[in-house]
Amino acid sequence: MSKSVRDILSMKNSKKITVITAYDYTTSQLCDKAGVDMLLVGDSAGMVMLGYDNTIPVTMDQMCLFTEAVARGRQNALVVADMPFMSYQSSKSQAIENAGRLVKSGADAVKLEGGTEMKDTIHAIVEIGIPVMGHIGFQPQTTTVQEGYKVQAKTKDAAVRLIDSAKALEKAGAFCITLEMVTREVSKIISNSVSIPTIGIGSGPDCDGQVLVVHDLLGLYEKIKPKFAKRYLELSSDVIQAVQSYKSDVTSGKFPGAEHSFLMEKSELERLKKEIG
Numbered sequence: 001m002s003k004s005v006r007d008i009l010s011m012k013n014s015k016k017i018t019v020i021t022a023y024d025y026t027t028s029q030l031c032d033k034a035g036v037d038m039l040l041v042g043d044s045a046g047m048v049m050l051g052y053d054n055t056i057p058v059t060m061d062q063m064c065l066f067t068e069a070v071a072r073g074r075q076n077a078l079v080v081a082d083m084p085f086m087s088y089q090s091s092k093s094q095a096i097e098n099a100g101r102l103v104k105s106g107a108d109a110v111k112l113e114g115g116t117e118m119k120d121t122i123h124a125i126v127e128i129g130i131p132v133m134g135h136i137g138f139q140p141q142t143t144t145v146q147e148g149y150k151v152q153a154k155t156k157d158a159a160v161r162l163i164d165s166a167k168a169l170e171k172a173g174a175f176c177i178t179l180e181m182v183t184r185e186v187s188k189i190i191s192n193s194v195s196i197p198t199i200g201i202g203s204g205p206d207c208d209g210q211v212l213v214v215h216d217l218l219g220l221y222e223k224i225k226p227k228f229a230k231r232y233l234e235l236s237s238d239v240i241q242a243v244q245s246y247k248s249d250v251t252s253g254k255f256p257g258a259e260h261s262f263l264m265e266k267s268e269l270e271r272l273k274k275e276i277g
Contacts, residue, residue, distance in 0.1 A: 001076075002075065002077060002108070003038070003076060003077060004078065005108070007037075007078070008110040008175065011037070011197060012195065012196065012197045012208055013093055013208070016131070016209055016210070017199060018036045018209060018210065019037065019039075019042045019209055019210065020029040020036050020038075020041055020211065020212055020213075021025075021044060021211070021214050021215075022037070022041065022060040022073070023045040023069070023070065024049075024066070024070070025069045025070070025072050026248045027073070028073025029073040031072060031214065032075055032076055033127070034224065037078065037209070038077055038079075039070055039077045039079050040080050040082070041082060041083070042082050043083075043140075043141070044092040044213050045058065045062070045066050045138050045144055046061075046084075047221075047223070048213065049066070050222045055084070055140045055141055057082060058085065060098055064101055064103065065085050067102055067105040067107050067231065071105065071106020071107065072106070078108050079108050080108065080110065080111050080133050081102040081110055081111070082112075082155045083095070083099065083102065084144075088121060092121055093153065095125055095128075097272045099125045099132075100128075100130065104277060108131065109132065109133055109135040110130060110131075110132055113130070113135040113136075113142065114134075114135070114139065115164075115165025115168065116152060116164060117169065118169070122169060122170070127173070131175050131178065132172075132173065132174050132175065132176065133174060134176070134178065135180065136155065136162060136166060136180075136182075137162065137179040137203065138150070138152050138180040138181035138182075138202075139180070149181075151182070152183070152186075160186075163185060166179075168195060170194045170195065170196050173199075175196055176196050177196065177197075177198050178201065178263060179200050181201070181228070182200075183203075183206075184203065184205075184206060187206055187207055188204070188206035200217040201229070202229075203228075214265075216229035216231060217221060217229070217230070218231075218235045219232075219237075220235055227269070
């Protein structure tokens with residue numbers, strides 16, 4: 001049986017929570033077997049899977065497709081799906097409908113960006129029984145347009161706003177909060193100020209858990225290399241080298257070899273030769 005929201009809540013102050021993004025069946029299976037607690041179907045799929053420059057063009061149909069694939073691949077992890085840009089901002093009814101679409105696609109919970117201004121929307125989704133993960137600090141769907149890629153909560157006033165937002169999301173019913181590119185000091189204050197888990201990305205070690213984009217972790221995405229992302233492998237160079245080796249083997253005639261081929265029974269081959277002359 002897969003983890004539940006209650007399981008994640010129980011890890012607060014007892015065990016660090018591990019979260020990684022996944023966008024397809026194969027990656028979902030592998031990360032699930034590795035034992036991560038949550039699989040996040042992030043709208044970052046728009047960049048690492050579809051080649052967009054940012055997450056803004058991602059559609060609900062695309063997120064549903066990615067979510068279905070990830071849900072089919074997991075056995076144990078909780079699946080959380082991002083609500084893409086403009087799938088929840090227009091009205092509560094729009095937010096509820098689209099959150100429902102992601103749950104029907106296999107998500108156990110949804111994630112949306114925004115602080116205090118999103119508390120009523122989060123409350124409305126939670127009220128109908130869909131768990132919500134909040135997301136504050138750097139918000140890829142909107143902060144990039146306003147400020148670019150900048151660390152959040154570097155001043156007292158900005159820190160107070162972020163702390164207030166975290167408390168508002170908790171009160172609205174969010175079961176955890178992602179903190180992205182938030183100063184370590186403020187992430188620690190927020191983590192100690194709310195009773196729900198905080199999941200950090202570029203926000204220091206004092207959060208209740210951490211999330212990384214799987215393509216960053218594996219060294220597969222070269223277009224952007226965030227400072228906060230630890231690259232455990234550099235698979236992009238390995239993949240290029242493997243494909244180059246394949247190309248060389250094909251052009252030289254080394255592949256496919258006898259071990260990669262199938263043969264007819266000799267008697268059937270003789271019958272065929274007689275048939276075709």
